Amino acid sequence: MTHLIIDILRNSILITGLVTIMMMMIESFNIESHGKFFSGLRKSRSGQIVIAALLGSVPGCMGGFATVSLYTHRMMSFGALIAMMIASSGDEAFVIMAMLPDQAIWIFAILFITAIVAGIATDLIHDSLHRKRCDKEEHCGCGDTMQCEDGYKVHEHEKDSTEKARHFGWKRIVMFAGVAVFIAALATGRLAHEHEHGHSHQDDNNIESVEQHNHSEIGIDLLSEDWMNVLFACLSVFVLGVLAFSSDHFVDEHLWEHIVKRHLPGIFLWTFGVLALIGIGLHYIDISGWISDNTALMILLAVLIGIIPESGPHMIFVTLYASGIVSLPVLLASCISQDGHSSIPLLAESKKSFLKAKLINCAVALAVGFGAMLFI
Secondary structure, three states, rough: HHHHHHHHHHHHHHHHHHHHHHHHHHHHHHHOOOOOOOOOHHHHHHHHHHHHHHHHOOOOOOHHHHHHHHHHHOOHHHHHHHHHHHOOOHHHHHHHHOOOOOHHHHHHHHHHHHHHHHHHHHHHHHHHHHHHHHHHHOOOOOOOEEEEHOEEEOOOOOHHEEEEHHOOOHHHHHHHHHHHHHHHHHHHHOOOOOOOOOHHHHHHHHHHHHHHHHHHHHOOOOOOOHHHHHHHHHHHHHHHHHHHHHOHHHHHHHHHHHHHHHHHHHHHHHHHHHHHHHHHHHHHOOOOHHOOOOOOHHHHHHHHHHOOOOOHHHHHHHHHHHHOOOOOOHHHHHHHHHOOOOOOOHHHHHHHHHHHHHHHHHHHHHHHHHHOOOOO
C-alpha cells in the first residue's frame, strides 16, 4: 500500500507539472505575441479539431494535456476537446503499437477519422444549442480577453514601464527553482509513469514479453515514455528562460497569480484524489474477473470502464484483443471512451465540461462499437 501511495503521489506531481508547464508556455506565447500566436487557431474551428485530433493521437497523455490547456484558455473549441478525447488512447497506444504492430496504424486511423467527424458534429450542435450564451460571452466586455469567466484579461497594450521592469523577487525564484527541480526529475526518470494498476499478472507478463521482443528486435522500448519525459524536460527549459527574462508584471500576475496560485493547487488536489480513489479501489477489485466473450456486453463494459480517467484498467481489452478473446468493436469502444489521464486536469478546471465531454465520448464509443458489430 505504501508503494501504491508513493506511485500515486509521483504520478500526481508528473501530471500537475506537465499541465502547469503547458499553461505557462501557452501564456507566454500568447502574451508576448499580443494574442497573435493563437489568433489563427481561434479563427479556424476545423483547424482546431484537426490539431486536437493529432495531439490526441500522440501516444501517452502529453498531447491530451496540451489540448486541455488550450481548451481551458479558450483557444480550442469544445468540439476540438471531444476530438482529442476520442483520438487519444492514453498509455494503451504504446501497448497497441507493441502488441499489434500490423493493425496499430489502422486502429489509430479509425480513431482519428472518428475524432474529426465527432468534433465537427459536436461544434455544430453545441453552437446551435448555446448560440445566445456564446454571443453573450463574446461581448462580455473583456476586450482582448482569453478567459472571461475567470476574470483573467490579456490586453493588447500595457504600460511600457510595467512590461520592462524586472526584478528577481521571491515568486520568480520559487517558480524558477520548482521548474528546475521538475526538469531534473523528468530527465532522471524520478517521475517515470508506471503501468501496473488495473491489470492482471498475466497482462504484465504479456506486456513484458512484447517489450523484450521489441527491444531485442529494434533496440527501442516502445512501452517506455522516457523519451517523452526528456522532450518535456527540454520544453521546460523554455519556461526557465521565460521566468528569467520576463517582466515582473507577467511573472507576478500571469504566471504566479493566474497559474500557480489559482490553478495549480486545484489540479494537483483533484489529480491526487482521483488517482488515489482509482488506485486503491482497483487494488481490491479484479476487473479481469468481469470479462466474458459476449461482444455486446464487452462493449458496454469497455465504455463503462472508459469513464475512469486512468490507463491501467483499459489495458485488459488490448490484451484480450491481441489474444483473440474479444473482437475489434470492443477494442474500438475501449479506445474511444477512455483517454488515460488527459481528462483529469479538465475535471479540476471545469467539472461541467468534463461531464459533458465524457457523456459525448461514451455515446460515440457505443455508436462505433455497436456499429462495427454489423460489419465485423
